[in-house]
Amino acid sequence: MFAKAIASAVKRKFIEVNFTNVEDSDTHSILKNKFKEAQTNSPAILFIDEIDKLVPMEMSDSPFFSDYSRSTLQLLLSLLDGFGSNPEVLVVCTTNTLHQMPEALTRAGRIDKHINLPLPDDESRKAIAEYYLNKVLFNKTIDIDQFVLSSEGLSGADIKTVINEAGIEAVSKKYESISTKLLIEHISRIEGKSLVKTSNDQDSEIIAYHELGHFVVANELKKIIKDININATNTQLGRVRYKLPSGIVTTEDLLDDVVIALGGRAAETVFLNKKYVGSWQDIQKSFTLLEQSVTYGDHGFDHLGFNRITDRMYEEIHAKVVSIMEDSLQKAIQIVSKNKEIIMGLHPKLLAAKTLTAADLKAYFEGTIVEAEEDDEYRLAYDSLRDEYIEM
Template identity: 30%
Template sequence: MAKDNKNLNKKPKVSPYWIYGIIIAVFLAIQLFSGGFGDTSGSKTTPAEFFQYLKNGDVKKVEIINNRIARVYLTKEAQEQDVHKKSKPKSLLPAVATAPNYQFEFGDLKLFQEEIAKIKAEDNVDVNVAFDSEQNVWGDLLLTLLPFVLIIGVWIFIMRRMSGGGGGGAGGQIFNIGKSKAKLFDEKIDTKTSFKDVAGLEGAKEEVQEIVDFLKFPEKYTSLGGKIPKGALLVGPPGTGKTLLAKAVAGEAQVPFFSLSGSDFVEMFVGVGASRVRDLFKQAKEKSPSIIFIDEIDAIGRARGKNNMSGSNDERENTLNQLLTEMDGFGTNTNVIVLAATNRADVLDSALMRAGRFDRQIYVDLPDVRERKEIFEVHLRPLKKEETLDIDFLAKQTPGFSGADIANVCNEAALIAARKGKKAVNKQDFLDAVDRIIGGLEKKNKIITPAEKRAVAFHEAGHATVSWMLEHAAPLVKVTIVPRGRSLGAAWYLPEERLIVHPEQMLDEMCAALGGRAAEKVIFDKISTGALSDLEKVTKQARAMVTVYGLSDKVGNLTYYDSSGQSEYGFTKPYSEKTAELIDQEISDIIEKQYQRAIALLEKNKDKLTELAEVLLDKEVIFKDNLEKIFGKRAFENSAIISEEEE
């Protein structure tokens, strides 16, 4: 039976264009062969030759067609002459009527008749002159119908394009505009990602694996009275693996998997988003049990009633209302699980987040050092790397990196090794890749004056000196005055990965960040614009201390941070003008105090600062060893990981 079905499928499909082609060919054939098969119009000749034949008495009859064409019939005797033998008509089929020997076009009919009459009188010839009119019925009909045929053909072509397949783009398929754009992944062919390909994310994997288990073995849960969860929302920073986790679910669940983005519901036409939601759930229900994955759901799931300037009929709200109804309304869909991903959970509508719609919120956080090692192992598989490569070291060098960042590091390292003509990727290539991603591309040919270079050297040396002297500041790994990206110099540090931060730690970090500007003040007694990123970082930290974490004695144990995001579009501050002045003053005092502290530290160690800056000017890049030679061993040695500060 399977073979029979295959043979049936192999039958050629009849294209409508073939039919159009056959019709045109028939019309052309009728036009060409409407006069019979063969040469029935006579040989071509000229009026002068005709008049000569007429004088010789060879012409039996002249037939004038439509007052412009003359057909000449010769006598039997004339047809036997050598000069006229080629004029004998040839036909594939027996002729119904006698065919003419010659045919030609003449000019003025009156002059033509006068010339025939003159020859008849002078040469005493007997010739019959007849008049007739002919018309090509099929040709005239074709010319009449051709414009209509073309118009109808163009109309059919346009309608087929508008209503046909090809996947509903915005400009075409006007009749399919309300259809869902979700891509259906075949569980046997399209989805090859499994949970083995997802490194780290143990907690998140456990949650979604349970959903997969329910789809595979529902009786295990239903026997105890449990119900399948309606949906799971994956929340976390960009690049942490939310979409990858959804791909793994698609690969493991072995059920139909519909994937689309939140923006796929948005269209310029009213009502399209809601229509696509209905169509999506209709398809999913037909193929249930199934999974729907909506990436970047915040495109349609934002809280309703916010910033609604467009009037009462907001298209995005209509789409969200339809989604809410489909997920948990009167017509509840059974065995259809909705997975969604976003990095903006704070702006989602509370009705969307409630139990019964998204029963589970799975937080996908940035990986810790152990999880980064696992992620490195996954992305290092396809690389030709040195056998002695220390993956633990790489994991420690990339704090705060997401899974996507680590994949980028591995790729950059391979490219750097290839650029240098190496046979394998080594440790230095990975360090160069981290520097490239964090600091930007080295610009060794950037034009910089000696005075500017000296200022940058002292600025970076100031950062290094202050961070070395403070207990809670991150210890230095590397300092460079080679321009990178938009910065003229950069310093890399090894901070601890902390879950909670104390005020002393924040103040030490702020003091170290201000060490660059303080060094310029101590050495040159003037400051420059080179500390822009330092000031931005310090100002954010000080404002967070005062307004978010409640670490200011003057403002007190208050926070003005709204984790729900409900005040995002608010036009009023949650505090009075007097409090605003107090906050501004407190932020300024904190920053100024740490700046003076950095100046005092550098004044005390001015000679060591100068020595370090001179080494930096000479070598352009210095490491932890150079600082140990000048300052001695650091009093507070902490194991840590890499971060970066740019000027």
């Protein structure tokens, strides 16, 4: 898309080299023919997508690369050098591994201009979504701002796929149009997570409490919530997504993430008085991140790990991580306790809808008043889990 836009802007013919479903034995002839076509039709732009699949990475002696792949690189270099006398042909390539490209390919005089194309920002995702939505039958009440929020991290191609797949499902299921919720569901699928069914309604009730625990903690810590979802996938039973901070991650950001991660366990403790296996993923992830941060001095923590981690130093690191986890769990339980009415109010809505978007949550909160509860009665619930974290 980017290369086509360049070709259109400078009024050059666009020629694409596509090696999808091409046998290795045909690669050389295709390259030669495409370069010849570009030369004949100059001024032109010759576009090679994912060039890293065509040439070996910067490991010329590696046994993983065949003589044929090395000869392909030599052919490509020769063809590029042949364009030196024709500035009317511009060669544009894409790669996700520029740092692994052979120096012979990226040196001055060959492919020497490197442009970083980051993922689209909020404004760009909105423009891309509106462009593709106008090509399908969609509900005019679609919350485009919610879609922009939930689609953070997606590429332009991902957004196109989300909208196209949602359109196909809408037609196949005879929906009148594409809705916001349908788009959000397909964002989950584009992230590589196929939907699965939970075993029973009781599981869904537990998962809903767990995810709402994450939500109220994230909300209390002033995070921008994207959505709450209990559509189980093959990698997770539910999720709460919130906007990540831009720029360098601070110690406060890290500690907030840990408290939010423990919000699910806090909700299980307050509402169900049980501990479920799903929480261990949150606990393990938080513990590992904190352990690395404390050991190597990341995120502003004091540097405890020097050249070699001794047994004594490991005990100090472990004790500090356990202390942070204990404090974080206490904070999470206090926040969940304070927001019990919100969780109880949202629980049936989440069970019914499976997904609550930022707009759904905003509409709910407009008529909701929550009174803080005493924290002391939940200190006992926290203390009952204290030994569990010490044993980790």
